Amino acid sequence: MAEAIRLAERAAEAGEVPVGAVIVHNGQVIARAHNQVETLRDATAHAEMIAITQAAEALENWRLEGAEIFVTLEPCPMCAGALVNSRVARIVYGADDPIAGACGSVFNIVNEPKMVHRIPVVKGVMAARCSELLKSFFKSRRQAKK
Numbered sequence: 001m002a003e004a005i006r007l008a009e010r011a012a013e014a015g016e017v018p019v020g021a022v023i024v025h026n027g028q029v030i031a032r033a034h035n036q037v038e039t040l041r042d043a044t045a046h047a048e049m050i051a052i053t054q055a056a057e058a059l060e061n062w063r064l065e066g067a068e069i070f071v072t073l074e075p076c077p078m079c080a081g082a083l084v085n086s087r088v089a090r091i092v093y094g095a096d097d098p099i100a101g102a103c104g105s106v107f108n109i110v111n112e113p114k115m116v117h118r119i120p121v122v123k124g125v126m127a128a129r130c131s132e133l134l135k136s137f138f139k140s141r142r143q144a145k146k
Contacts, residue, residue, distance in 0.1 A: 001070050001094060001126045007034040007047065008072045008133050014039060018133040021047035021071040023055040023064070023088075030067070031055040047071060048079035052086050063087045072130040074101035074123065080109040084117050092122045094130025 007020025011034035023031040031054035036045040048071055056062045068090040075083060075091065080102035083091060091103055091110060102109040103121045110119040 001072070001092065001130075003029070003032060004047075004070045004072050004094070005126065005129055005133070007032055008130070011035045011047070012133065012137050018137050019047045019071065019073045021051040021069055023051050023067050023069050025055070025059065025064070025067040030058040044078065046076065046079050048075055049082055052082055052088075056086065065089065068092060070125070072126075073097055073134065074103050074105055075110075076100045077102040077107055077109055080107070083119060084110055084112075084115050087117050088119055090120050090122065092125050094125055094127050095134060096123065096127075 004020040004022045008018040011020060012018035016035040016038050020034045022029055031051040033047045033050035033054060035047050036050065037043060048069065051069065055064050055067055064086045066089050069083065069088055070092045072094045074093045074097040077100065093103065096105045098105055100106060110121060
């Protein structure tokens with residue numbers, strides 16, 4: 001999670017919502033990414049989506065069986081759906097997302113019985129630091145608009 005936080009800090013420095021993601025397989029980091037929605041002008045350029053693509057390339061397989069993702073913010077519905085479809089073994093996240101969280105806060109896509117795969121979730125890892133990054137980022141954006 002510490003690496004995901006460093007990536008989130010990098011995202012904030014680039015003017016992106018500070019979310020970082022790291023995917024680990026067999027104890028090795030195979031993907032790391034941060035949000036790039038503004039940079040790429042792409043609504044799908046969330047940290048998790050970019051990391052999934054990198055991990056699939058590293059494993060030479062779209063099925064990420066045995067892989068775990070560490071992400072600073074609870075995945076949204078888009079990312080949660082992609083994680084389910086890619087068969088990730090576990091999601092570990094920091095801060096809950098009370099607006100669009102899809103790992104139990106608002107929705108529970110990752111454990112929806114109708115989905116092809118369900119994913120165990122560990123939440124609240126380094127939550128205070130993850131939350132503070134997000135709060136600081138949005139506070140500075142609000143102040144900049146004044």
